[in-house]
Amino acid sequence: MTALDRRHFLLAAGAGAGSLALSGCASFSQRPLARVVVIGGGYGGATAAKYLKLWEPRLEVTLVERNEAFVSCPISNLVLAGTERIENLTVRYDGLGRHGVRVVRDEAVAIDYERRVVRLARGDALPWDRLVVAPGIDFLYSQIPGLESPQAQEQVLHAWRAGPQTVELRRRLEAMPDGGTFAISIPRAPYRCPPGPYERASVVADYFRKAKPRSKLLILDANPDVTSKPALFKAVWAERYKGIVEYRPNSELVEFDLRNRTARLQVEDVKADLFNVIPPQRAGRIAEGLITVNRQWVGVEFLGFESQKIPGVHVIGDAIAAAPAMPKSGFMANNHAKVAAAAVIARITGQPVSESPIIANTCYSFLTTTEAVHVASVHKYDPKQKTLVPVPGAGGLSPGRTELEGQYAYAWARNIWADALG
Amino acid sequence: MPQFPFARRLAAAGALLAASTSPVALAQATPAEREVRTWAASCAACHNTEGRSLGGMPALAGRSADDLYRALIEFRTGKRPATVMHQHARGYTEDELRRIADWFASVKIAR
Known part of the structure; x- marks a missing residue:
């Protein structure tokens, strides 16, 4: 009997005898029901930690x-456009502490699935009875010769994790002379935030239109067409940003020539004054041992987001091999987290996991610095296909x-x- | 341009939530209650936890169940104008909308 099973047994015995008011336990300094560790405090992980304690x-x-x-x-693309500040998109983790979540500022460097502990860069290893992994994405620079080194990556920014790179790319956009060319390279889908690169192009073009109207914005898209809201984006480029935005489909970046500031595509070479290369992506490195799909993404089941490879480990957010028509978005990660939290609690308390989860998505994109559009969807579990499908x-x-x-x-x-x- | 000096408001909302005797913390919730609680949690991505909106989106916590249900049905039929809610409401059956409306109505709020 494992420690967890013993607790189950005791719980069941207590409930059966009718002698334990279970909801009262929280206020006593008793041993917890179980230990859950959540790796990663983004849209998915923070939500999971909060709802686990709430429920x-x-x-x-x-x-x-x-x-x-x-x-x-x-919202961080508006920092690039100059109408928003990164400080306003920054939220501290104190709020989670008020719900009883213990927040450990450290880096998870390895997961020992045998011993059920997470090893940290600095602190003591954390034991878990159930684990939630919300690692976000890592970048596959190995697929872009010329950009493998950290030095090269400092010169050609991704700004695809909001933070210092966002602020630095804004600085470089401001420094670019009027009449310069800014090029954005988009990887093949799936990648984090499908409409994000097109939103970025749109709001930066809005900045150019006002501040440096002779400039050009080149979108080099590895995909055959705009991957999200295509008609809405193309309409605003053709109308409001005519003469500024140029969209080139089927333009996958295969090599980057740093010295000549040239992107080598399959069919042509493209020069620009400033590049923003969004590299191909995969699940964040800590989830490496859980990857099952295309050597990039983590396969999960969709009643509780439990890993298809290792039981007891739930994976949420951008790192998973998504269900059909499910974008890698913050909204989806937040919704994954709640279904996963409910399943974790059901497993620990010996209750059935719900077989009818319903989740949704709304992704807003700014087309100008003040006007936005959305794409929305509702996803229900289909027992035949064993996945969440759009209604x-x-x-x-x-x-x-x-x-x-x-x-x-x-x-x-x-x-x-x-x-x-x- | 809307700005975001809202950390203090966020902290206040969090403290209120942590202190409230919320219906979601019932450890012995039935499977049906846990199911609707998880459906309703999806709405919180726009309307905040338990529907306690910080503003800009309607608050749902503690509203009349019938009013909420009527609004959802009218979104579904297109009778009530919307930017996005008609697209969400059409993803749910009437029974699911009824249960979600009842759940938000049951959230305790300070009056």
Whole structure:
């Protein structure tokens, strides 16, 4: 009998005898029901840690996060456009402490699945009865000859994790002379935030339009077409950013020539004054041992986001091999977290895991610095396909960009940050 | 441009939530209760935890169950104008919407 099984047994015995008011346990300094460790404090991990404590206060929940504060990728393209500041997208982890989550600022460097411990860079290893892994993405620079070295990566930024790179790319955009060319390279799908690169192009073009109107913005897309909201993005480029934005599909970056500031594509070479290369991606490195799909993503089941490889380990957010038509978004990671938290609690307390999860997504994208559009979807579990599938007839796009949806995009951000971290 | 000096408000909302005797913390929730609680948690991505919106989105916590249900059905049929809620409401059955409306109505709020 493992320690966890023993607890199960005791719990069941106590409940059977009718002698234990289970909900009262939390207030006593008793042993916790079980130890859950959450790796990663982004949209997925922070939400999971909070909801685990909210729904089952008797759990001991530890969140491991290497950064001092959460910095939101959503809204961060407006930092590049110069209308928002990174400080305003930054939320500290204190709020989770008020819910009883223990936040450990450290880096998870290895997971020992045999001994069930997470090893940290500095502190003592953390034992777990169930583990939630929310590692986000890592970049596959090995696929771009010329950009393998850290020095090269400092010169050609991704700004695809919000933070110092976002601020530095804004500085370089400001320094670029009027009449210069800025090129954004987009990897093949799937990657984090499908509409994100096109939003970035749009709001930076809005900045150029006002501040340096002779400049050009070149979108080098590895995909055959815009991967999200194509008609909405193409309309604003053709109309408002005519003469600034140029979109080139099927333009996968195969090599980068740093000395000549040249991107080598399969069919041509492209020069620009400033490059933003968003590299191909895979699950964050700590999840390496869980990867099962294309050597990139973690396969999970969709009733509880449990790893297909290692039982007792739940993986959420951008790192998973997503269900059909499910984008890698902060909203989805937040929703994964709640289904996973419910399943973790059900497993630990010996209750059935719900067989009918319903989750949703709304991704807002700014097309100008004040006007936005959205794409939405609702996903229900299909027992035949054993996955979450979009509900036919639900979901959809905005008819066109509005300031009202720009305000909703901000309201969404404020509320989801509070939902995850407040 | 809306700005975000809202860390203090966030902290206040969190403290309130932690202190509240919320319906979600019931350890002995039935499978049906846990199911609807997880569905409703999806809505929190825009409306904040338990529907306690910080603003910019309607608060759902503690509202009349019938009002919430009527709104959801009207979003579903297109009778009530919306930017996105009609697209969400059409993803749920009437029974699911009823249970979600009832759940948000049951959230305790300070009056």
